[in-house]
Amino acid sequence: MDVNEYLGLFLDESQEHIQSINTQLLKLEQSGGADVVQEIFRSAHTLKGMSSTMGYERVANLTHEMESALDLERGGKKESNQLLLDTMFIAMEQMEDMIADIESGGQGANVDVSETVAAFQSFIGGKEVAVEKTSETSTxxxxxxxxxxxxxxxxxxxxxxxxxxxxxxxxxxxxxxxxxxxxxxxxxxxxxxxxxxxxxxxxxxxxxxxxxxxxxxxxxxxxxxxxxxxxxxxxxxxxxxxxxxxxxxxxxxxxxxxAPEPVVQATSDKEEAKDTKEQVAAKTQAKTIRVNLERIDRLMNLFEEFIIDRGRLERLADEVGQPELNETVEKIKRGTNELQSLVLTLRMMPIEQVFNRFPRMVRSVAKEIHKKVQLDISGAETELDRTVIDEIGDPLVHLIRNAIDHGIERPEVRLQAGKPEQGMLALRAYHGGNRVFIEIEDDGAGINVDKVRSKALERGVITDEEATTMSENELAMLIFAPGFSTADVVTDLSGRGVGLDVVKNKIESLGGVVSLETVGGQGTKFQVSLPLTLSIISAMLVQVGEESYAIPLTSILETTLLDEADILTAHRERVFDFRGQLVPLVYMKEMFGIESETKSQFPVVVVRKGNKLVGVVVNDLIGQQEIVMKPLGTYLEGIPAISGATILGDGRVALIVDSNDLF
Amino acid sequence: MEQKWVVFSLEENTYGIDVQSVRSIERLQPITRVPNAPSHVKGVINLRGVVTPVIDLRLRLGYEEIEPTDETRILIASLNQGDAGFIVDRANEVVESDEVRIEPIPESSRDMLSAHLTAIAKGEDKLFSLLDANALFEEQYAE
CATH class of the missing domain: 3.30.70.1110 (Histidine kinase CheA-like, P2 response regulator-binding domain)
Incomplete structure (x- = not known):
């Protein structure tokens, strides 16, 4: 059998089952219950079957041992213990690594599973003794x-x-x-x-x-x-x-x-939960189908083409002025508007997929550094563009680790401060207008602004003058500055040379914004706001010579008119006075090598990157427009200051300026 | 399987490219210049909603650049890393493999020894060089 054509399916389903096992394991750890074990057993069994069919022996071997151990537990022959739970968590991590290896073309043999397998086997082997022990002698x-x-x-x-x-x-x-x-x-x-x-x-x-x-x-x-x-x-x-x-x-x-009592309790709790949540989950699952992302992209492309033609049709109908024609065009317009919102939602997925991996992560991170953390997730059903979903995971992991590592205090410190021993970490997602908001809030110590200030001075991130004039919030935001870390002790989690500035850059590259609120002693809230969908953005269209370019509105502070006479020169660099601040000028025609004559008065688009500003000199402002972002393709990747392209109403291609490259 | 080539011209020279890799042949259309791209990259076009890069094959193969004519065409090829267009003077015909004999590139010809030229096809009244479109792009990376 040629298994290659099933590989995509195998990978997708494996990831789903691993995710489901992880979720169930957490549930098992918290409340136990026979049907949770049953659920895990079923997923492990499916994983085993799939991987051995596909010929990934190591994956199959690991799941086989796990299945056998679960079978004993399921049959009531043996009660689970913390050791088995931990082993299963480890097994799932190894599974994930192996699946990732298979995805990148390997055989899934990159992980040594012998210890995990041995741990399962000792659990299985220790069966008889253990049963005797629990029933007759010790607990x-x-x-x-x-x-x-x-x-x-x-x-x-x-x-x-x-x-x-x-x-x-x-x-x-x-x-x-x-x-x-x-x-x-x-x-x-x-x-x-x-x-x-x-x-x-x-x-x-x-x-x-x-x-x-x-x-x-x-x-x-x-x-x-x-x-x-x-x-x-x-x-x-x-x-x-x-x-x-x-x-x-x-x-x-x-x-x-x-012994029997907690078990009974757990099962009855479980059954109630099952009646509500899980059945709903099962129902929605049955209604979805798997569609290749490429097909959806093709559908999007065709549809965009269609929208452009619709614009032409409208114009022609206007010129002709025939009432029946106008009416039909109007109908088409309404229909396509609905179709447009529908097509756009095809790319949307619930953020659940990203959030799902956090409970386990929080558990292990907290354990690692001996803190007690309760994670509270809400809004996991909030939908986001698939591309954003793929990219937002890592920045969120970073922020959550940061909150546990630096935000939430050690249990003894919390008790002293009159807080509950267990820290609260809230992870929320919700829609607001055209954007999706993700919040990570802890009830920890908050950001020590004075410490940030002195550290920033020490590292030369800010000047003495800035240190005195900056607001508390501005100072707190400095933790996102490159090369900044406020940790007293370099723990295993932080101090890897990857700072929060990476998080900020990543979020901004997705068209997002990150902000924070902090109250000393009460906690910190990080807020990430992301565009609902990446492919449609608002942009300012500008003209330079014969060429048109689009500048994303998110990076524009404002536009202004400048006289030739207002240009100042400082160290061979052209600057201008923008509300009392000297801002360097970048001439688009020079940067992009466009032939055009400069008028005595010209528009300047002021763009920002963090606190820095740059004035972009153009010939004309065409106006603000919603544009569909398209990639330039692999062959033209890495062209400086160009992030993509869009197709204008007349069918021509306009390039999108990446203003981050102007600094 | 029987091989076929799309044969096109640059000046008096003819080249062939595997018909399997040619997606379509387009008339010349407005090209948006991409600033700071390699000089033989003419820019990008809107090919039915997909932004597609276009290369001037004349410049790429070391010919003089000329003004486009009525016969100028863009050959859209599907390559390893996505589609790309090649501007050619004229698209001539599709030649089947029983019409020609494939011969290796003469080793004495230094000019022709490059990765993007794979062989020479010779028929009764035709002679054309076979081009590897992927190599045209990959070499560009190596440069």
């Missing part, structure tokens, strides 16, 4: 790593204890009491693991009791005594923990009585 499933930690600790005089803490029925703040227990414990030794997971305990997702696997040099009595002092603790049991040891019958009973 803890010990992986090899934990086991070695315990062994090592024992050699250095530590003792491993299994502690069961039961809170009184009347307890109001379960999490707070649990926190106090942990606090005491940390003074006496080291908490290895807990049941349920620490996160769940913090979110009060446990009944009245929880178990702790604890390493300490103290005796059981001392530990018991210390915990018993915490108010509202009803009962404490401290037992020596041995991997195969049989604990007191009481412990087993407690473990059994707690």
């Amino acid at each position: 803890f499933e010990i992986d090899l790593y934990t086991n070695s930690v315990i062994e090592q600790a024992k050699q250095t005089g530590f003792e491993a204890y299994q502690i069961t803490v039961k809170l009184s029925d009347a307890v109001v703040l379960k999490a707070a009491r649990a926190y106090m227990v942990f606090d005491r414990l940390q003074e006496l030794g080291e908490v290895v693991s807990t049941h349920p997971e620490t996160e769940e305990i913090e979110q009060e997702q446990f009944d009245l009791s929880f178990d702790v696997l604890f390493l300490s040099q103290e005796t059981a009595e001392v530990i018991e005594h210390a915990i018993a002092q915490v108010s509202e603790v009803e009962r404490v049991e401290v037992n020596a923990f041995t991997e195969t040891a049989v604990s007191e019958p009481e412990v087993a009973v407690t473990a059994e009585t707690i």
Whole structure:
């Protein structure tokens, strides 16, 4: 079978399944539930089938192991643990890398999956023992790593204890009491693991009791005594923990009585959710079809051609002045207007596709630097042009990492400042007028404007005078200046030499604008505003000699008339006084080598790039117009100061000026 | 498979280009100059809604530039990296492979030894050089 023709389909579907598994894994981590496992199993199974058909052995192998592990869990033979979850997250990252490799022509063999496979196999292999353990003796499933930690600790005089803490029925703040227990414990030794997971305990997702696997040099009595002092603790049991040891019958009973409850709860929650959200999702999915982007582009091209002819037809009908003809043309006009908005929406996709990868990213970044972050996404259904969707991911990743790294404080700092330990990170998307807005807001420390000011001075980004006259907001915006970083400590996340200036440039190249609001101690909000669709932009058409050029309105500050006599010369450079500011002049006819005579008075288009201004000298302003942006093609890429072309009403091609190149 | 060539002229010389790679033959139409592009790039045209670059093949192959005539045509070729147009003096005919014999380029001819000339086709009353349109563009990159 020639599989090449299926490659595109394989890639698309693999990415969809990986995305779906990621989403479900997060859900599994938060709330669990049998149907979530089922969902993941189904996707893994499909991935396995597809990849082995296509001959990508390594991908197939990895998904096979994952599927087997899930099968045990699905069948209720084995409960999932954090280790399995982490392994699955890693497996998904590796899958993504392999799929990317296949996409760029490789065999998907660029990643070493042997460790991941081994981890799955040890989960599968450990099945029988684990089942015995959970049902008969201890609550803890010990992986090899934990086991070695315990062994090592024992050699250095530590003792491993299994502690069961039961809170009184009347307890109001379960999490707070649990926190106090942990606090005491940390003074006496080291908490290895807990049941349920620490996160769940913090979110009060446990009944009245929880178990702790604890390493300490103290005796059981001392530990018991210390915990018993915490108010509202009803009962404490401290037992020596041995991997195969049989604990007191009481412990087993407690473990059994707690265990089933969270599961039941989770399933019922899950079912409710399923009824609403997931069914809707399933329905919309059934209604879409996959269309090659090339076909849509062709449709767009044809349609634009048609619009141009429509303009001609209108003109001719006007000249002829025949009522019936006019009426028909009017009908065509209305029809095509509707068609136009429809055709434009064909290229639109929900931003969900970009947002989907963030929950997992936030989770891993926060974990990496020991911060607690709750991500709140809204407006994922907001639609954007496909081209923008493809390009906006990286800048957003950067901004989100930045917010977690520099914005949200460490848990202890937050507690001191009277904020909840867990930081909030809100990611919002919404439409406004002709643009789409994306906001990233954190409730962190805000940008320290004084620190920015001194750093900017130190690095020579601003002058002393500017430092005193700039507004707080202007100063805060300096974090987007090239070569700027305010981090005290160079973490793994920042300090890679890629600054926020790259983010800003990327967003601007998409016709977007980035801005920020910050309140000291309360947080920072980044706002990215993007054009709804890239292909249609507003532009000023200008004439130089015989040639017409289009300058995008987004970069134009204003247009003005200038007299020959007003031109000043500073160091051989021509400048003019624009509201008290000296602005350099760029002559379009010189830059583009156009023959034309200069009049004594001529229009100047003032364009901006960041804070910098340049006056572009042209012969005539033709007027403002909506233009359809088209690429110049690969062969003419890299022509300075030209970003593309557009087709004018008379069918001629006009070039679009890239004003960023004028500086 | 039987090969065919679109044969066209520059001055008295005739060239052939694989018919598979020729998308269409257009009459001369307004060309928008692209500033700061290589000199043989005449500019871009609106080819049914697609902005397409156009090359003056005379300049590219080292001939003098001339004023266009009624017979001037733009040969639209579909190349590896998108479509492009070639301005030629005249598009003559389509020649089938049984009409000609393909011969290698004489090694003694230094002028003709370049990547964009692949062979010479010789028939009873015709003789034309075979051009590789992709090479015309790729060499331009190498320059």
